[in-house]
Amino acid sequence: MLTQYATIGILFLGAIAFGSIAMILSRLLQPHRPYSQKMETYECGMVTRGTAWVQFKNSYFLYAMVFLIFDIETIFLYPWAVKFQSLGLFAIIEMFIFLTILIIGFWYAWKEGALEWQ
């Protein structure tokens, strides 16, 4: 069982090795003659303004939160969908109540404008 997942681990190690070997080789082989224009941030045609650390909008946070809640809904929905046929009517009613309760929350988020881009 673990051997099936060892493939993922080997792929992960291969990815890390590929990226780091490429970066280390280019660091070792490149000629290093920096001057001020070379060290600027790479951006086509625009002069950079301010720092990279700007404050984000609040809407991002609300989106991420609604995403988190419905992500958790998925982890209950998935085993239900796998065992859907053997569980019978009772499980369908359970899932219906579960979804109704969550949709009330979703309706509230919609009504309060948490999903609107201001």
Place this chain on the structure above:
Amino acid sequence: MITLNHYLLLSAILFCIGLYGALSKKNAIAILISIELMLNAVNVNLVAITKFLTPGDITGQIFALFVIVVAACEVALGLAIVVAIYRDRSTVEVENLDWLKW
């Protein structure tokens, strides 16, 4: 051979690292991150005990599932509170948030 004690000691170390961060950090988000580490350590404990003590019984994994649900709600609410505090006070350093003390 990996026994139950290995997993329990690993989760104890993880729990202690998380508690250390929660007690000693200044930034409120760092404290929330440390609490997530502690909850993860508890989950490792639950799953390890299920596997070694009652194999075939799946209750510990379901318990871990509910712990994950509660942890996600906790991080959503905690970050919302941190964001609200930041909007009001422009700081998230917990040592500055002492206006309830008099």
Place this chain on the structure above:
Amino acid sequence: MDLQVIAFWIIAFVTLGSALAVVYLTNIVHSALALIMTFLGIASLYLTLHADFLAAVQVLVYAGAVSILIVFGIMLITRGEGRMCETNTFGKYKYTAFVVIAALFGVISYFIIITPWQVTNGIVAEENMGTIGEVLFNNFVIPFELAAILLTVAMIGAIVIAREVKNLK
């Protein structure tokens, strides 16, 4: 040395190393990235414990959603003024907390080692998602619906707290 043992030690090393990085790095964005690494390490720890559904849930919820929320939270409260490498410093209880944690770890590990665990070497089911579904929807009905209520309450509460104050016209 079989695969199980090698995998456990590698995973334990990576998980604990990145957990230490979460606490010891002083740039909070680096801490959040190390946190994602810790979550992935714990997911692979679940794989060594034959809990593959929980491993998928760990990747989906923690490494996917919770870390996105934490990174957005960091972006929301960080302005470019201060230096980023001082956003996650230690408070004044650094050494006191270390003493307390060392004592706590001593106590926990002492009790782990002296407890006679009744280890039964039973066979763990290869495919446990179906089992989780059956047990969850037959024996855990009330906690399951309570989880829905908890999620709804958390979502509504977080929206009320985090939303900008509306302009009262």
